[in-house]
Amino acid sequence: MSFMVGFGDRYPQQAHHRGSSIISIYETTTKISCTEGFMVWFSRPAPNPNELTGAVVGGPDRYESFEDYRADSCKLEPTTYINAPLVGVLAKLHSMSMGSPVST
Numbered sequence: 001m002s003f004m005v006g007f008g009d010r011y012p013q014q015a016h017h018r019g020s021s022i023i024s025i026y027e028t029t030t031k032i033s034c035t036e037g038f039m040v041w042f043s044r045p046a047p048n049p050n051e052l053t054g055a056v057v058g059g060p061d062r063y064e065s066f067e068d069y070r071a072d073s074c075k076l077e078p079t080t081y082i083n084a085p086l087v088g089v090l091a092k093l094h095s096m097s098m099g100s101p102v103s104t
Helices: 034-042 080-097
Strands: none
Touching: none
């Protein structure tokens, strides 16, 4: 199981993220209120209509249990404290492969 959305054969389909759990403005011209966004879209048990490709979610609990259930924000919320270190490490590795290391 990958905990990066869109990476691998099995990855989270229901990231805890309002923008990815609500239908795109390109799919409907109907205005979606905050209440409707939560009650209809965020609460539905289906994959997000807008994939949040590249986001790293919280991952399993201390017992290695993981349910792809949007309301479980501890396991499915992509946050800056989870994603920022990964981006930093990948940027450093990329700069090293290009021959001009990033100063730290």
